[in-house]
Amino acid sequence: MPPALLDLILPPRCAGCGAPGAPACPSCRAELLREPAPRPPDPPPPGLPDCWSATAYDGAARRMILACKERGRTALVPVLAAAVSACVAAWAAGGEVRREVWLVPVPSARAASRRRGHDPVRAVAAAAARELCRRGRPAVLAPLLRQGRRVADQAGLGSAERAVNLSGAFEAVSGRVARPRPCGRGPGGVAVVLVDDIVTTGTTLAEAARALRAAGAEPSAAVTIAATRRRCRIGDYHGQ
Known part of the structure; x- marks a missing residue:
C-alpha cells in the first residue's frame, strides 16, 4: 500500500526520526529549517545563479x-515547502528584494513523475x-520550463559529465515567460x-537557468531544500 494511503489509515510517524504523532515532528522540522543560507557548490558551474x-x-x-x-509521503509537501519559503524570504531580505517572486520548479523527467505518481x-x-x-510576500508558481529531451540517470556522474548529460535538456514553455501577470508586470518586474x-x-x-535566459528571463536566484556536501573528483569543473 502506498505510504500516502498508510498515513490516512495508520497513526502517522515522523519521516525524519520515526516518532509517532505527525509526518514531521517539531525536532525534525527544526532540522529542516536549520539555517537558510547561500550554499553554492564548490566550484560552481558556469551560469549558476545565486544559490541558497x-x-x-x-x-x-x-x-x-x-x-x-x-x-510518496505527500503529507510532507507543506513541511518541505516551509523550508523553501523560509529560504526565499531569507534570500530576498538579504538583497532587499521587494518585487513579486516567481517560483520556477525545475521540471522532473516525465518517466520519474510517472514512476513516483507525482x-x-x-x-x-x-x-x-x-x-x-x-x-505577505507576493509569490506565484511559474512553471516556465519543461524537459526538452531525455537525460540519463545523474547518479555517479561528476560535474563535467552532468553538464554534458544535461546540455539542452530544458526549454521554456512557449508563451509563458512573456505573458504578463494579472498585475500587469512581465518578467522585468519580478x-x-x-x-x-x-x-x-x-x-x-x-x-535550467540557461533555458530561462534563452527565453528572455534572467533568474535572480536558485533555491533548494538542501545542499549536499561536495567531494571534488576527476571530471569536475576547476575554476571554469
Whole structure:
C-alpha cells in the first residue's frame, strides 16, 4: 500500500526520526529549517545563479526529502515547502528584494513523475508560493520550463559529465515567460527564482537557468531544500 494511503489509515510517524504523532515532528522540522543560507557548490558551474538552501542534505532532512520524493509521503509537501519559503524570504531580505517572486520548479523527467505518481518539486514550489503569500510576500508558481529531451540517470556522474548529460535538456514553455501577470508586470518586474529539492554539482540548476535566459528571463536566484556536501573528483569543473 502506498505510504500516502498508510498515513490516512495508520497513526502517522515522523519521516525524519520515526516518532509517532505527525509526518514531521517539531525536532525534525527544526532540522529542516536549520539555517537558510547561500550554499553554492564548490566550484560552481558556469551560469549558476545565486544559490541558497535551507539546510544540508543529511540526517532528518535527507530522510524527509527521500520519503516525499521516492516513497510518496505527500503529507510532507507543506513541511518541505516551509523550508523553501523560509529560504526565499531569507534570500530576498538579504538583497532587499521587494518585487513579486516567481517560483520556477525545475521540471522532473516525465518517466520519474510517472514512476513516483507525482511531481514533488512542482508540488513543493506551489505550496511555498502559497506560504510566501500568507506571510505577505507576493509569490506565484511559474512553471516556465519543461524537459526538452531525455537525460540519463545523474547518479555517479561528476560535474563535467552532468553538464554534458544535461546540455539542452530544458526549454521554456512557449508563451509563458512573456505573458504578463494579472498585475500587469512581465518578467522585468519580478524576481525569477528557480526551485529544486537538492543541489549537488549545480549543473541541473545551471541548465535550467540557461533555458530561462534563452527565453528572455534572467533568474535572480536558485533555491533548494538542501545542499549536499561536495567531494571534488576527476571530471569536475576547476575554476571554469
